[in-house]
Amino acid sequence: xxxxxMPHPVKRALRATGIFGLYLAVIAIQQHEGGxxxxxxxxxxxxxxxxxxxxxVRDYVAQGAxxxxxxxxxxxxxxxxxxxxxxxxxxFFVVQAAWTLLLPPSxxxxxxxxxxxxxxxxxxxxxxxxxxxxxxxxxxxxxxxLLIPVVQELSMILMADILTALxxxxxxxxxxxxxxxxxxxxxxxxGFFAALAILTKGSGFALALLPPLAVLxxxxxxxxxxxxxxxxxxxxxxxxxVPWYALTYPLMANGFEHPQGLRSSLEAFLYYPARFLEDFxxxxxLLAGVGLVAKVFRKDEGLIQSQWIVRGALLSGFFLFHxxxxxxxxxxxxxPAFAAAVMLAVAGADEIGRLLAVRFGGGRAARSGAAAExxxxxxxxxxxxxxxxxxxxx
Numbered sequence: 001x002x003x004x005x006m007p008h009p010v011k012r013a014l015r016a017t018g019i020f021g022l023y024l025a026v027i028a029i030q031q032h033e034g035g036x037x038x039x040x041x042x043x044x045x046x047x048x049x050x051x052x053x054x055x056x057v058r059d060y061v062a063q064g065a066x067x068x069x070x071x072x073x074x075x076x077x078x079x080x081x082x083x084x085x086x087x088x089x090x091x092f093f094v095v096q097a098a099w100t101l102l103l104p105p106s107x108x109x110x111x112x113x114x115x116x117x118x119x120x121x122x123x124x125x126x127x128x129x130x131x132x133x134x135x136x137x138x139x140x141x142x143x144x145x146l147l148i149p150v151v152q153e154l155s156m157i158l159m160a161d162i163l164t165a166l167x168x169x170x171x172x173x174x175x176x177x178x179x180x181x182x183x184x185x186x187x188x189x190x191g192f193f194a195a196l197a198i199l200t201k202g203s204g205f206a207l208a209l210l211p212p213l214a215v216l217x218x219x220x221x222x223x224x225x226x227x228x229x230x231x232x233x234x235x236x237x238x239x240x241x242v243p244w245y246a247l248t249y250p251l252m253a254n255g256f257e258h259p260q261g262l263r264s265s266l267e268a269f270l271y272y273p274a275r276f277l278e279d280f281x282x283x284x285x286l287l288a289g290v291g292l293v294a295k296v297f298r299k300d301e302g303l304i305q306s307q308w309i310v311r312g313a314l315l316s317g318f319f320l321f322h323x324x325x326x327x328x329x330x331x332x333x334x335x336p337a338f339a340a341a342v343m344l345a346v347a348g349a350d351e352i353g354r355l356l357a358v359r360f361g362g363g364r365a366a367r368s369g370a371a372a373e374x375x376x377x378x379x380x381x382x383x384x385x386x387x388x389x390x391x392x393x394x
Contacts, residue, residue, distance in 0.1 A: 019126055019139060023119040026146055027155050031115060036156040037108045043157035049084035050158050054096030055105055056083055061097055086251040089244060091199040092160035110158050118155045121166045122146050125339055128173065128307065129346055141346040148338055149279045150331050160201045165335035167197035168318075171207055172310045172340070175214060179306035184228040191236035198241045202252065203333045206321035213313035217296055218306070256327040264326035272319060275331040280338065284345045288315075291347030308347070315340040 031037060041048040056076045060069065077083040085093060096113065103109035122142035129138035145151060154161050174189035190211075197204030211233070215223055223229050245252075258264045277285060292315075295308035318337040322329075 016123060016127065019142070020119055020123045022139075023122040023126075023142060023146060024115055026143065027115040027118050030146075030152055030155060031111055034152075034156050036111050039107060039111075039157065041107075041158065043153075044159060046084075047157050047159060049082045049087070050092065050096070050160065051110070052080045052082040053084050053088070054093045054100070054158075056080070056085070057090075057093045058097035058100045058105060062101060086248040087255055088160065088252075089199045089201065089248075091196060092163055092201070095163065096158075111156075114155055114158060114162065117162045117166060118146060118151065121162060121169065121339065124166060124169055124173075125342060128169075129343055131307070132305075133346065133350055137346050137350060141342050144284075144345070145339060145342045148342075150335065151338065154332055154335070159332070161203075161332045161335050164197050164201040164204055165339055167193050167200060168204060168207055168314065168336035169339050171197060172210060172314045172336075173307065175210055175313075176307040176310040178228070179214060179218065179220065179223075179309060182223070182226060182228060184232050187228045188232035188236060191233035194233065195237045195240040198237065199244065202245075202327075203318070203322070205325070206318045206336070209317035209321055210310060210313045213317050214306075214309050217312050218309045258326045258328060260326060265323055268323040268326045268329060271329045272322060272331070272334065276319075276334060276337075276341075279331060280341060285341070287346075287348035287352070288341045288344040289348065290351055291344035291349075294351040295344070295347045308344075311340040311343050315344065 041051045056073065059076070060066070060072050066072065073083060073085060096110070099113045100109060103112070122145050125145050126138045126142035129141045133141075146155070151162075171190050171193035174186055174193055178186035178190060194204065194207040197207060211229065215221060258267075280288075292312055295305065296312040315337045318334050322333050
């Protein structure tokens with residue numbers, strides 16, 4: 001009987017599902033070891049508010065939308081004064097409500113939701129890296145994201161930051177597609193996912209800096225003259241986000257911990273780099289710097305690529321935004337920047353692996369007929385192995 005060969009899309013889907021399952025298992029082990037399922041929604045001062053507000057939305061839908069939403073919210077608040085709809089945007093509560101309509105509104109189900117969102121973000125990083133690198137480095141990149149201390153902390157509690165990071169990452173991918181195609185529909189894809197990120201958490205507004213920074217890094221200033229650069233994103237974000245934030249800004253402003261101004265910005269410029277280095281580490285930060293130079297700022301041999309430009313812009317944009325908009329200081333606001341930094345660190349490790357392969361293997365390969373017969377695939381695997389060693393050491 002002839003062997004049945006699966007089509008490539010099916011193989012890729014099965015492989016991605018397996019990778020997702022491995023990432024999910026890593027997070028589940030972390031949650032088990034950390035006692036996350038036995039938690040009491042006190043891991044962060046905001047966690048109880050997220051739980052109660054999502055529960056309120058779930059109960060409103062489960063009861064068949066009984067009457068005015070505002071009246072229902074007021075009654076709910078009278079019994080559970082942690083309701084925070086309006087203080088925070090609505091999308092995470094909608095996701096939480098949909099999830100707990102399928103599963104019980106219990107701690108284990110909500111920790112599973114957190115684990116799924118974190119695993120999806122790691123999978124998105126893996127798939128993004130897989131376009132340029134082998135499976136080992138790509139898998140290591142997604143796993144590395146899950147091992148960052150702030151990601152581990154957020155994987156143990158119920159917060160909106162992981163969903164924000166996932167949506168911001170997807171928005172950046174769509175903008176990378178737009179840089180390649182200059183099509184309005186790709187710009188609209190960016191606008192759609194940016195709007196979803198903004199409707200999850202106000203820090204999503206940092207994505208407004210991504211397009212101009214990408215233009216600057218890629219030196220493609222002609223894009224500024226194209227209508228597709230401006231209209232689809234602005235229209236989508238304007239229609240979906242502006243009404244909500246116009247209505248709820250007074251509530252949000254009451255929660256600002258720091259006034260806007262030069263002093264707060266200077267404090268943020270000191271806080272965020274120090275906390276980033278604390279969580280990401282100096283070796284990985286240096287690798288990310290190598291990756292940034294190799295993939296974004298070095299323009300020889302066609303090495304510059306749109307997806308890498310937007311990753312550099314995502315990293316820079318979230319840093320700059322939170323140093324300018326200083327309503328509060330918290331390293332979790334930079335979660336999308338960590339995703340970009342992980343990818344750049346993988347690129348840096350690969351670049352160092354390439355240089356080591358050239359330095360220590362080039363001469364022998366040139367003299368070896370057997371090495372020549374094995375072809376470029378062996379050389380690529382050797383380079384990837386060296387890159388993985390560099391990333392592991394870091």
